[in-house]
Amino acid sequence: MGRAKQVLFWCVCIWSLMTGFGGFANGFLLLALSRVGVALGGAGGTPASHALIGRRIPESFRGRALGLFSMGIPVGTVLGFALGGWANDHIGWRGALILAGGVGLVVALLAGVFVPKTPLAIVRKVTIHENFLQSSRRLLSDPNFLSLFIAANLLGFASGPFYAFTAAFLIRTHGLTPSQAGLSFVILQGLMDIAGTVLGGRLFDRAIKSGKNNLLRYPGIAFCVAAVSTPVALFAPDSRIAVILLVPAMFSFPFVLPHAFGAGHLSAGEGRQGLASALLMLGSSLLGSSLSPVLVGVISDMARNANIQNSLGTGLLLVPVFCLLTGISCFIAGRRVGSYSN
Secondary structure (H helix, E strand, O other): OOOHHHHHHHHHHHHHHHHHHHHOOOOOHHHHHHHHHHHHHHHHHHHHHHHHHHOOOOOOHHHHHHHHHHHHHHHHHHHHHHHHHHHHHHHHHHHHOOOHHHHHHHHHHHHHHHOOOOOEEEEOOOOOOOOOOHHHHHOOOOOHHHHHHHHOOOOOOOHHHHHHHHHHHHHHHHOOHHHEEEEEEHHHHHHHHHHHHHHHHHHHHHHHHOOOOOOHHHHHHHHHHHHEEEEEHHHOHHHHHHHHHHHHHHHHHHHHHHHHHHHHHHHOOOOOOOHHHHHHHHHHHHHHHHHHHHHHHHHHHHHOOOOOHHHHHHHHOOHHHHHHHHHHHHHHHHHHHHHOOO
């Protein structure tokens, strides 16, 4: 079993076991520890999968492969909500967690058996003599990859509060019930996730075939459109108009994923695709996604204390600001990586 395949196998085993362990938790501490274990296992799954994709899929089809892989997130989320709700109604939340953990272990075994050992793409075998810190330092010191890392950080600042507060915004500002807000947001977001990842993968492959002039041009355009439509949505008088105007932002976040990861693989080179994906994920989640919701909350509280009616909408203006910055950074990073890879 190859190294990337082993990492993927054990990551799926860990998060599946920890999911099932949550069903036996008898207090907050054990339940919290089980969720930490799920996060630890899940964190390694994507880089390992991207490493396998980088080895087995030719560069001309890499975007579509990454797009189809990324589509698993929204599809899995929808199935998780549907099947999880059914399981909760019939066997309780503990039984649902145990069942989900068991299914995950079966998937891990299937991956261990059926993921092929021989690469489908003809790639040059690369031996890396650097450890994790040395390889990470080398990648981040490369101006081309660093531009992608900066774009990933800005993306985290845009997406974090959007996902954290949009449903609450629809409830507080437009008077929707939680079920109405959840349905309108979750269903549309799921559709946009699927459309964005698939279309993003195809357009990245087209950019590769056209000469790599600017690999992230299309995400740059999408984020600039979101930067214009989102502030209008935040102060629209009607909830239906607000939801429709939020669609460009819903689409942009998944749309950029195949482009960003594909460009990261090109910039990092053979043998470092998994590390490139891990660093980009770290950039988008560690600082931006954790800090930006706090900033939105602070701005919202300040606006409410100043008697501004749409205080949460005012705080969420942080989203279009960082959408614009993300779009600009996509143009810069895509041009740098594309010219470097030619």
